[in-house]
Amino acid sequence: MKKKFKMQDLDCANCAAKMEDAIKKLDGVNDASVSFMTQKMMIDADDDKFDGIVEEAVKIVKSVEPDCVVLV
Amino acid sequence: MSPKLKKRRLRIVIALLIFAAVTLCCKTLAHWILSDKLNIYIIFILYLVPYLISGYDVIRKAVINISHGHVFDENFLMMIATVGAFAIGEYPEGCSVMIFYQVGELFQDYAVGKSRESITAMMDIAPEYANLKTDEGIEEVDPDDVELGSLILIKPGEKVPLDGIVEEGESFLDTSALTGESVPQKVCAGERIISGCVNGEGTLTVRTTALYDDSTVARILELTESAAERKSRTENFITRFARWYTPIVTVGALILAVLPPLLLGGDFAVWQTWIYRACVFLVVSCPCALVISVPLGFFAGIGAASKIGVLVKGSNYLEALAGVDRIAFDKTGTLTKGEFVVTELIVQQGRKDKLLKTAAYAESCSNHPIAESIIASFLKETGEKPNAGAVSDITEKAGYGISCVIDGENVLCGSKRLMDENSVECVPCEKPGTHVYVAVGGILLGIVIISDVMKQNAPLAIRRLKERGISKTIMLTGDTNESAKIIAQEAGVDEYHAGLLPQDKLSLVESLIKSGVGNPGAKRRLAFVGDGINDAPVIMRSDVGIAMGSMGSDAAIEAADIVIMDDDPAKIPVTISIARQTMKIVKQNIILSLGVKITVLILGAFGFANMWMAVFADVGVCVLAILNSMRMLGFKEK
Numbered sequence: 083m084k085k086k087f088k089m090q091d092l093d094c095a096n097c098a099a100k101m102e103d104a105i106k107k108l109d110g111v112n113d114a115s116v117s118f119m120t121q122k123m124m125i126d127a128d129d130d131k132f133d134g135i136v137e138e139a140v141k142i143v144k145s146v147e148p149d150c151v152v153l154v
Numbered sequence: 155m156s157p158k159l160k161k162r163r164l165r166i167v168i169a170l171l172i173f174a175a176v177t178l179c180c181k182t183l184a185h186w187i188l189s190d191k192l193n194i195y196i197i198f199i200l201y202l203v204p205y206l207i208s209g210y211d212v213i214r215k216a217v218i219n220i221s222h223g224h225v226f227d228e229n230f231l232m233m234i235a236t237v238g239a240f241a242i243g244e245y246p247e248g249c250s251v252m253i254f255y256q257v258g259e260l261f262q263d264y265a266v267g268k269s270r271e272s273i274t275a276m277m278d279i280a281p282e283y284a285n286l287k288t289d290e291g292i293e294e295v296d297p298d299d300v301e302l303g304s305l306i307l308i309k310p311g312e313k314v315p316l317d318g319i320v321e322e323g324e325s326f327l328d329t330s331a332l333t334g335e336s337v338p339q340k341v342c343a344g345e346r347i348i349s350g351c352v353n354g355e356g357t358l359t360v361r362t363t364a365l366y367d368d369s370t371v372a373r374i375l376e377l378t379e380s381a382a383e384r385k386s387r388t389e390n391f392i393t394r395f396a397r398w399y400t401p402i403v404t405v406g407a408l409i410l411a412v413l414p415p416l417l418l419g420g421d422f423a424v425w426q427t428w429i430y431r432a433c434v435f436l437v438v439s440c441p442c443a444l445v446i447s448v449p450l451g452f453f454a455g456i457g458a459a460s461k462i463g464v465l466v467k468g469s470n471y472l473e474a475l476a477g478v479d480r481i482a483f484d485k486t487g488t489l490t491k492g493e494f495v496v497t498e499l500i501v502q503q504g505r506k507d508k509l510l511k512t513a514a515y516a517e518s519c520s521n522h523p524i525a526e527s528i529i530a531s532f533l534k535e536t537g538e539k540p541n542a543g544a545v546s547d548i549t550e551k552a553g554y555g556i557s558c559v560i561d562g563e564n565v566l567c568g569s570k571r572l573m574d575e576n577s578v579e580c581v582p583c584e585k586p587g588t589h590v591y592v593a594v595g596g597i598l599l600g601i602v603i604i605s606d607v608m609k610q611n612a613p614l615a616i617r618r619l620k621e622r623g624i625s626k627t628i629m630l631t632g633d634t635n636e637s638a639k640i641i642a643q644e645a646g647v648d649e650y651h652a653g654l655l656p657q658d659k660l661s662l663v664e665s666l667i668k669s670g671v672g673n674p675g676a677k678r679r680l681a682f683v684g685d686g687i688n689d690a691p692v693i694m695r696s697d698v699g700i701a702m703g704s705m706g707s708d709a710a711i712e713a714a715d716i717v718i719m720d721d722d723p724a725k726i727p728v729t730i731s732i733a734r735q736t737m738k739i740v741k742q743n744i745i746l747s748l749g750v751k752i753t754v755l756i757l758g759a760f761g762f763a764n765m766w767m768a769v770f771a772d773v774g775v776c777v778l779a780i781l782n783s784m785r786m787l788g789f790k791e792k
Contacts, residue, residue, distance in 0.1 A: 089543075091158075093263060094442070095442060095445040096228065096396055096440065096441060096442055096445045097450070099393050099396060099397075099445060100224075102393075103393075103397070108499070110538075115383040117383065117449075118266075118445075118446070118449065119273075119449055119450060119453045120268075120270075123321075124380075124383055128237040138374060140488075145224070146219075146220040146222075146224065147215075148215060148218045149215075149508075
């Protein structure tokens, strides 16, 4: 399953790259991208683990940039 | 400017004012009040105020991130650098570096926000609502909720929310957001319209033919939005580089701070010098300029392309297109219009209009594409439709043609075979195209020649490609050699291959791609431009696949890397220019950012750079790079 999420206050490009890196390493993720330009996060992951992965991804986002919000 | 940015601006201004006041006080009053030791602490506290006002969020984030284990976080490094400056007694410097770092960050956020806005505005074709016609009247609903076959009302100036057929009304549509074409297109009842266009003066009632998710606008949005996900090699390189850059510079700073003083065995002053140099390192440790400006450059390039009605599905394709050196074209629908029209009437007997009229009447009941083009041509010439009632005893034989009776006379209309079968005397015709022979009462009236016509801009496109240094243009077609030859000559392509089956096209393209590999030094990439279902595999296989958007089959558009919305081949050279310009700007940014940073690092290590230069190398260069990327938005074809 592939899904896109809007993000708010993603202020630093390097952070976006770090988030992308970390999310890609999550178990069950086929592909992921965090775009600083469009302020969007795309996650392509296995269906059965999807919700858990999104939760993990949101945690990663928070940990890299505390002020950034993922609009789920 | 968003409220958040405004708040930050206010904070920086306040910090700056206090900083200026404190500096002024210290300078003027230094001699007579602040001379003894204790006053050092007073100055320290005085400078701490503006430092905290401007930098408290940096410190806050640094602390949070350290607790999450992110050691190489730019906030943290910035904090260390400024705290370091304070520790060695450089209060004004530590404080001002923080303030100017914040000024740079603010400007950077503002510039990025602005450019993001202007690029997305260029791609902004999404309709917000649809006026649904119901029994109760007009209701404003989400385009997502409109069912297939509903009636919607489009008022003047509104965006067309869904694909459909006009039932009522007349208007001009502005298709520029989709195709880059600035001349409005006239529409009236019975015509198809596509979503994303902007309605002109008239009000239209439209019956929808697609759900929102299947409509043109949703499909285009899907393509452009995913464009940012397909990263170019350059972007991936920058990301990898960034991962190493910060740790290396930070470790360098640590070594610089500790090793020389230990080796040289220095007193407090020596430590002070080397810690200061280490702080310079830390300030330039963020790869932001690169990480922001490179993707922004590509994003702006994609935006510039979409402004002229060309969809690029990812920055990797823009990068690939910049290195394209040979281009192969499909013929029908790509270089030619793909619609058959009457191009010539060869009269054997009587008058031209008689020939066309007889042919049109005879074909009036047929729905063969050739019949349609003859009828269309007749309609265009005379303004009337053939009177089917005047035709009787029609027999149609596949591969031969039609025999019928018009005004009591036997009419034959079809191929040479039909004439031969009825022993009508005629000379064979050598001209390219499809020949329709027309005979009345056993005597040949003449020949109607139907052929595909070249797109107006095809020769121009080929010429412009040559001017841009494309070494070879090739036309591939399944058509006969004669018709291919004419088009190839008129368009001015270097080479053509006719009579190809889809698999032949594929193998030809594969051999072309192979011949491009291994030539030293050059990226000899091959682009293929096509439109049909049978082109899809070739589009997929070539280095850069380009599809014609409005004529093209869904399969071709799906397979393509770049889609030309209005099918104009002259957009190809323009897109190549955009791609090359984008690459140029991206390269300039990489060289600028890296060059300045490395220079400051070297100067810093030897003590020639101060923290001011470091701040410039960090945020200053970043802002310059952003401004440079933004030049792409003003791209004009010379």
